[in-house]
Amino acid sequence: MVAAARPQTNDPAVLTPSDLELPRAWPDYVFRRIGAFFRFLRTLLFGGRDVVLPPGLRRGEELPAYLLREFHRMPNGYYSHVLANGYERGFERAMLGHVASVRIWMAEQTKDSRAVLDIGCGSGKLAGAMASVGVPDVWAIDASLYQLKIAAREYPALNLVHGLAESTPFDDGRFDAVGACFLFHELPTEAQNAVLAEVRRVLRPGGILVIAEPSPEQVRDGLRTLWRQHGWRGIYFRVLAKFVTEPYLEQWHGRSITEWATGHGFVVEKDESKVPFRRIVLRRS
Numbered sequence: 622m623v624a625a626a627r628p629q630t631n632d633p634a635v636l637t638p639s640d641l642e643l644p645r646a647w648p649d650y651v652f653r654r655i656g657a658f659f660r661f662l663r664t665l666l667f668g669g670r671d672v673v674l675p676p677g678l679r680r681g682e683e684l685p686a687y688l689l690r691e692f693h694r695m696p697n698g699y700y701s702h703v704l705a706n707g708y709e710r711g712f713e714r715a716m717l718g719h720v721a722s723v724r725i726w727m728a729e730q731t732k733d734s735r736a737v738l739d740i741g742c743g744s745g746k747l748a749g750a751m752a753s754v755g756v757p758d759v760w761a762i763d764a765s766l767y768q769l770k771i772a773a774r775e776y777p778a779l780n781l782v783h784g785l786a787e788s789t790p791f792d793d794g795r796f797d798a799v800g801a802c803f804l805f806h807e808l809p810t811e812a813q814n815a816v817l818a819e820v821r822r823v824l825r826p827g828g829i830l831v832i833a834e835p836s837p838e839q840v841r842d843g844l845r846t847l848w849r850q851h852g853w854r855g856i857y858f859r860v861l862a863k864f865v866t867e868p869y870l871e872q873w874h875g876r877s878i879t880e881w882a883t884g885h886g887f888v889v890e891k892d893e894s895k896v897p898f899r900r901i902v903l904r905r906s
């Protein structure tokens with residue numbers, strides 16, 4: 622059942638087109654500057670280093686160090702026009718189209734909600750799916766303005782906010798549901814905890830957090846088991862998991878979801894894993 626409408630006077634301002642006029646970062650010069658070209662190549666071949674934010678990027682100084690890594694061998698991580706656009710298409714392809722279906726599953730868990738928040742929304746696809754299932758009040762937040770620029774282009778009706786999932790600008794109990802698609806495995810343990818505490822704050826009592834993350838089996842099981850249980854897809858996702866740079870993956874896979882959830886005032890309603898996804902639903906007590 623859809624919760625009763627509440628007036629929301631304290632909501633943050635949503636991003637405007639002028640907020641999304643962003644400076645070029647060094648990968649945006651990859652075909653114009655020889656230094657950028659070799660640096661780009663080095664990240665692709667040898668893995669991630671630290672991100673260099675371009676001068677003049679709004680609130681760049683507020684980004685925590687753990688975020689400023691070249692995740693997935695992406696030159697300058699989530700911080701350039703060229704890589705944000707490339708990631709938008711590349712992630713879907715690298716996941717063989719499966720991630721679209723997990724977002725639909727996530728959105729369906731929230732379809733009876735009145736107000737939802739997508740944290741670490743990237744290009745806005747989960748938030749877009751939540752709006753498509755009929756949720757009337759959809760918000761999305763991400764740390765990267767480059768990703769949010771794509772979300773604004775693809776889903777102009779969404780309420781987009783720039784900021785960190787661990788310190789959002791929303792009132793207590795503002796949302797009936799929160800979604801996090803492939804966010805937590807990109808956070809170190811302390812940030813995972815801070816984000817879960819923040820989600821508890823912005824959820825109403827009884828509200829849900831829906832999570833999709835990579836399945837732990839693809840890095841834990843041996844090749845033979847993966848082949849037997851999942852065929853070539855099991856091998857593919859294993860190779861992918863080993864190839865891309867995921868600095869905090871072990872910190873995520875290593876934790877007990879039940880202890881983590883109960884320690885933060887949630888009850889685990891679902892925790893299922895099958896290559897390539899782990900699907901989790903936590904209910905705020």
Ligand SMILES: C[S@@+](CC[C@H](N)C(=O)[O-])C[C@H]1O[C@@H](n2cnc3c(N)ncnc32)[C@H](O)[C@@H]1O
Nearest residue numbers: 699741742743763764765768784785786802803
């Ligand atoms: C793997 S992408 C997933 C994007 C999106 N959820 C999807 O389904 O495609 C992770 C996203 O989380 C964002 N992110 C990482 N840490 C964050 C944090 N602490 N607060 C807000 N966004 C964060 C990144 O900027 C990136 O856009």
